[in-house]
Amino acid sequence: MAVCSLETSGRLMELNTKDGRLHVSYSDRLVTLIREVRMLLQRGFAVPAKIQHVAQVADKFKLHANILKQVSLSSIFIIYCIIRQL
Numbered sequence: 754m755a756v757c758s759l760e761t762s763g764r765l766m767e768l769n770t771k772d773g774r775l776h777v778s779y780s781d782r783l784v785t786l787i788r789e790v791r792m793l794l795q796r797g798f799a800v801p802a803k804i805q806h807v808a809q810v811a812d813k814f815k816l817h818a819n820i821l822k823q824v825s826l827s828s829i830f831i832i833y834c835i836i837r838q839l
Contacts, residue, residue: 776825777818777821777822777825778818779814779815779818783811783814783815784815786807786808786811787808787811787812787815790804790805790808791808
């Protein structure tokens with residue numbers, strides 16, 4: 754039986770200590786998994802429960818990554834506005 758590993762290395766976020774920016778990243782492989790599982794289910798294909806579970810967990814992490822990215826951008830904008838007023 755072939756085993757496919759979706760484990761990824763790296764960090765979900767990194768703080769640049771030089772400019773204070775927060776970089777949020779998310780694996781393209783997990784995005785592809787989420788999309789493909791969703792499309793297979795919509796078309797009526799049977800997808801094993803373990804794969805569906807992994808896709809659901811990955812989707813939750815994707816949501817959190819997007820929220821972190823939005824918070825990061827909002828924080829940068831607020832700091833920029835504050836500095837401009839000084």
